[in-house]
Amino acid sequence: MKNTSMKNLWAWAGETAAVMTEILFPRRCPVCDGILPFRQGKICPPCFQKLSFTNPPTCKKCGKEVIGDSTEYCFDCFRKRKSFEYGIALLNYDDSSRHSMARIKYGGRKEYMEFYGEAMAVRYEKRIERMRADALIPVPVHKDRLKARGFNQADALARSIACSLKQPVPVLGNILVRNKKTMPQKDLSPEERLKNLSEAFEVKKENIPDGIKRVILVDDIYTTGSTAEACTRVLLEAGIEQVYLLNVCIGHGR
Numbered sequence: 001m002k003n004t005s006m007k008n009l010w011a012w013a014g015e016t017a018a019v020m021t022e023i024l025f026p027r028r029c030p031v032c033d034g035i036l037p038f039r040q041g042k043i044c045p046p047c048f049q050k051l052s053f054t055n056p057p058t059c060k061k062c063g064k065e066v067i068g069d070s071t072e073y074c075f076d077c078f079r080k081r082k083s084f085e086y087g088i089a090l091l092n093y094d095d096s097s098r099h100s101m102a103r104i105k106y107g108g109r110k111e112y113m114e115f116y117g118e119a120m121a122v123r124y125e126k127r128i129e130r131m132r133a134d135a136l137i138p139v140p141v142h143k144d145r146l147k148a149r150g151f152n153q154a155d156a157l158a159r160s161i162a163c164s165l166k167q168p169v170p171v172l173g174n175i176l177v178r179n180k181k182t183m184p185q186k187d188l189s190p191e192e193r194l195k196n197l198s199e200a201f202e203v204k205k206e207n208i209p210d211g212i213k214r215v216i217l218v219d220d221i222y223t224t225g226s227t228a229e230a231c232t233r234v235l236l237e238a239g240i241e242q243v244y245l246l247n248v249c250i251g252h253g254r
Helices: 002-024 045-050 075-079 095-107 112-131 143-149 153-164 190-197 226-237
Strands: 087-092 135-138 176-178 201-203 214-222 242-250
Touching (some): 087 112, 095 242, 112 153, 112 242, 153 214, 176 226, 201 226, 226 242
Parallel strands (some): 087 242, 135 214, 214 242
Antiparallel strands (some): 176 201
16 A cells, blocks of 8 residues: 555656646647647647648658659669668658758757657557567767757657657667768768768677667668768668668658
8 A cells, every 4th residue: 555655656756847847848849840739639620731741652662752653662772782671760851851961960959859750659650560570779979969969850750769669679879989070961972971970980889788689770761862861871780680760750752
């Protein structure tokens, strides 16, 4: 009886703390950045309608939308072999999602990943289960960028996904590290991007627990896939057998 009372007390204290936190620091919409009504969700309804969720048919490799049910792969995945098994993306990378991702990375809105991680878990629960992954591995950022930003957006996303899944998958954020600062990727071709990322990532083998063979690589944005490919290659070289992808956004047109 005493243990039950203590559990109830801790539950009440936790709920009270959560309420007070939201009163003092109101939750904001991850798309428009506007203050949300108290305890009325993690995104405002008009902005939810603006989001462009990926819908079939999608590329069987990267998860990008393709034209026509008979098209199995996007042009990029058809043209170039990818080392990962396949990927899933929540949103098409358009103006709404672009602004939201920028607020997270450059505006310090780490909490916005709570919505995106929860949305991914709800929408893709069964598909994630079928991956039978042993761990979620966030794409790392360089230590200098981590110090300046204060957090890694991919790590925040991975932990939100893990907390939202009915069958949680552990997040291992100390396996994959970024040991080289690279040039900005946005103005480079796909070939230049992959070359730019060569040797930028390293796997700390001593941090891989026994039995970790299938992993999900988690990141905010997939464009050309160069980052995913570079990370996948070093993970496979370190003994991981299969790598899958989960991304919030995925680009069009390649």
